[in-house]
Amino acid sequence: MTDNPEVVGSALDLESRQVLPMIEHLARLARRDVEAMVGEKGLRSRHLVAMRLLALEGPSSQRDLTDALSLDPSNMVGLLNDLEGHGLVTRRRDPSDRRRHIVELSSLGEAELRATYRDIDTIEDQLFSALTETDRAELYRLLSLAIGSGSQACDEPPTGEC
Amino acid sequence: MTDNPEVVGSALDLESRQVLPMIEHLARLARRDVEAMVGEKGLRSRHLVAMRLLALEGPSSQRDLTDALSLDPSNMVGLLNDLEGHGLVTRRRDPSDRRRHIVELSSLGEAELRATYRDIDTIEDQLFSALTETDRAELYRLLSLAIGSGSQACDEPPTGEC
DNA sequence: TATTGTTATACTCTATAACTATA
DNA sequence: TATAGTTATAGAGTATAACAATA
Numbered sequence: 001m002t003d004n005p006e007v008v009g010s011a012l013d014l015e016s017r018q019v020l021p022m023i024e025h026l027a028r029l030a031r032r033d034v035e036a037m038v039g040e041k042g043l044r045s046r047h048l049v050a051m052r053l054l055a056l057e058g059p060s061s062q063r064d065l066t067d068a069l070s071l072d073p074s075n076m077v078g079l080l081n082d083l084e085g086h087g088l089v090t091r092r093r094d095p096s097d098r099r100r101h102i103v104e105l106s107s108l109g110e111a112e113l114r115a116t117y118r119d120i121d122t123i124e125d126q127l128f129s130a131l132t133e134t135d136r137a138e139l140y141r142l143l144s145l146a147i148g149s150g151s152q153a154c155d156e157p158p159t160g161e162c
Numbered sequence: 163m164t165d166n167p168e169v170v171g172s173a174l175d176l177e178s179r180q181v182l183p184m185i186e187h188l189a190r191l192a193r194r195d196v197e198a199m200v201g202e203k204g205l206r207s208r209h210l211v212a213m214r215l216l217a218l219e220g221p222s223s224q225r226d227l228t229d230a231l232s233l234d235p236s237n238m239v240g241l242l243n244d245l246e247g248h249g250l251v252t253r254r255r256d257p258s259d260r261r262r263h264i265v266e267l268s269s270l271g272e273a274e275l276r277a278t279y280r281d282i283d284t285i286e287d288q289l290f291s292a293l294t295e296t297d298r299a300e301l302y303r304l305l306s307l308a309i310g311s312g313s314q315a316c317d318e319p320p321t322g323e324c
Numbered sequence: 325t326a327t328t329g330t331t332a333t334a335c336t337c338t339a340t341a342a343c344t345a346t347a
Numbered sequence: 348t349a350t351a352g353t354t355a356t357a358g359a360g361t362a363t364a365a366c367a368a369t370a
Contacts (some may be wrong), residue, residue: 017297018282019290020192021211022305028180028361029232046337049183063247063351070191072339077353097345099351110242113264120180128181130307136181139308145292190338206359213334225328234362239330247367261369 028129033123034089038116046071046079051088051105051113059091059104061094088112186288195285200278204248204296205293208233208241210282213267221266223256233258 031045038048049073050122053068054060059067080103083089088109094100128136193207200210215230216222222230228238242265245251250271256262267275290298 008172017299018279018286019302019305020196020282020286021214022309023185023195023212024189024207025231026256026305027186030185032232034182042178044336045186049186054275061279061351068223069187073352073356074340075338075366094351097347097351101352111226120182124180124182128308130310131304137179138302139299140179140181140184142293142304143181143188144295145297146290146301147184147187148292196336210359223328236331236363237361257329259328259370262331 030123030127033127034120037119037123041112042082043112043116045081045144046075047088048116050076050115051109052091053084054103054105055110055113059102060101062103063100083109090107177230187232192285192289195289198283199281199285204229204272205278206243209245209250211240212241213245213271216251216267217272217275221264224265225262227265245317256292301314308321 034045034048038044050065053065056063062073062076062080064146065071066152069076070112071079078090080091084091088106090104090106092104093102094102124136128139131139164176166307196207196210200206211231212227215227224235224238227233227242228235228323231238233241233314242251242253246253250268252268253263256264286298290301293301314322
């Protein structure tokens, strides 16, 4: 723990077990693979994530979706336009609050999502080939845990309020 | 396991323990936090990843860096221009192969990297607050394992050769 | 001829601000 | 006044192609 920057020999304590750089790296690799594989259909990574959420949560408002995905509302518009244009989701007004749109996965969207999941499984098999089944289950658990708390409990990043 | 897309009740088997969507989600959250925190210095997530690699591997050619980070060579140029402009890395010709640039982290860059790591630690503490220390060590192990094999063993994504 | 680095370029992703319609 | 959704726009991320210098 020297604070002298001249000591170049201490490269190792520059490596402090951080996971964020690795997550960013994996995300870039994965996105490239996913879009190379399903890109022919005009679908991209973000579309799949949104459809996945709709499959899990059922019909939701755009506000719910943007909050859950931590996306900007204006991005969600174009994203859903794409999906709706392909007939993968439907949008309708909420009768009880006509400002809201209720977004729902269509049966075509569900079928498409299933097909895409098989593609993603293939990519994951390759990307995580060094991990055992137990490892992968554990990875799933850890990431679920992080997302479950990290993105919901504390929305505003650096306010210090959390 | 029905293959009838009409069966909407089977939402749960659409959720097949995939980690890629979560990794992408976490990456987006993390990048936003990181850039909100260190953005004032003009540094971005990619800069930190590159500096981190230089700290770990020592002086490297641009080709080495682009391969390790799975980035496009043309992106690396601008990235290193930024770092060099801030005095965080140095570039010099390799005497034994004058096509190559040898890139090296400067002592200023090392100091800056140390300071940034403390910021990133803070973000990770918050993002992974639901995980125990053991969990986080395990997460680090699993991601390292995936990157160690996934990105090096198989560079070309969908050739089927891997 | 192949490789390293570079420039130019275009397309995607993400964020901000201003607007509308509803509440 | 506040909220859900939309539009327009700009900045950052990423990929491709063409090029110069060197091997």
